[in-house]
Amino acid sequence: MTSRVGRPRASGAMASSHDAKRAVMEAAAELFTATGYAATTTRSIAERAGLRQATLYYHFPAKEDILCALLAETVLPSLEVARSMPDAKADAATKLWALAYSDIRLLGAGRFNLGALYLLPEVASPGLASFRAERAELKAAYRALIDQIPDDAPASTRTDLAFGLVESIAIVRRDEPDLDIDAHAHHGADGVLRLAGHHTPTEHLRTAAKILVSGFAG
Structure with missing residues (x-):
């Protein structure tokens, strides 16, 4: 990073x-x-x-302190985006696409595949409590947006599936070192919307979501 x-x-x-x-x-x-x-x-x-x-x-x-700092860099920028969502003038589907797209790009575009570190058993240690709390807050932000999208499946289930899809970029990147990250983030955000119950992400929605992302980056 x-x-x-x-x-x-x-x-x-x-x-x-x-x-x-x-x-x-x-x-x-x-x-x-x-x-x-x-x-x-x-x-x-x-x-x-x-x-x-x-x-x-x-x-x-300690070595664990370095791990904590590295993991923070994989979640805090997305958390900043998520915290800005309530004030954004867009519907829940557009916000969700924007959050997923920016989150996947963050995890996928770094120089090193730090998302793979999420699988370490050390992540459960007391010294990594701040990272776990930040990641839980980010997942809750996904849940808050998914809650606003009607669907027969429980919001908790849809959130687990959507969040898992976002973080799967670490596995995909490990297996495909030359992956087109932006294209993957685009399709991944589409997939998150479908898992959330919004089955027809349109080009208009994607464009509006990317405008939101660019505003957060600025």
């Missing part, structure tokens, strides 16, 4: 600190997804980042 375009760069000591922290996270993301979380040591992360192990510990007292 990279910093947002247009954000002013720090200088001096602040720049060095920011760069070191970012280097640790980039190195850990590569090693966690390629070698495995359990098999990766803080020493190997520091070496890959080109830093002393003491510098790593200054920013992240």
Whole structure:
């Protein structure tokens, strides 16, 4: 994952600190997804980042803290979109398409396939409670939108299916490294709407949803 375009760069000591922290996270993301979380040591992360192990510990007292920071980057941007939905001037179906589309792109377009880390048993540890709470809040936002779309199936079931479809991008990306992420996000958002009970996503709806997404990005 990279910093947002247009954000002013720090200088001096602040720049060095920011760069070191970012280097640790980039190195850990590569090693966690390629070698495995359990098999990766803080020493190997520091070496890959080109830093002393003491510098790593200054920013992240434990390996789990690095995992927590990486997982936060897979959910917080989508959560920001979800939190903006109540004020958006659009119907529930359009909002749901926009949320699913942006969420799939976030999980799919990162440099490393961090969504695959969701399957780690360590995600259930007490130190990852903040990530679990953020992910639960995001899922609840999906549920709130799906609740507004009439269907015979319970909203809880539709939400489980839709949320599972969104997060399945990690498996698809693992199996198809050259996947067209934007096209997949487009079709995935269509699938989320159908699972929610909205069976005819139109081009007008998709266009309106993408306008919503661009507004959140701005």
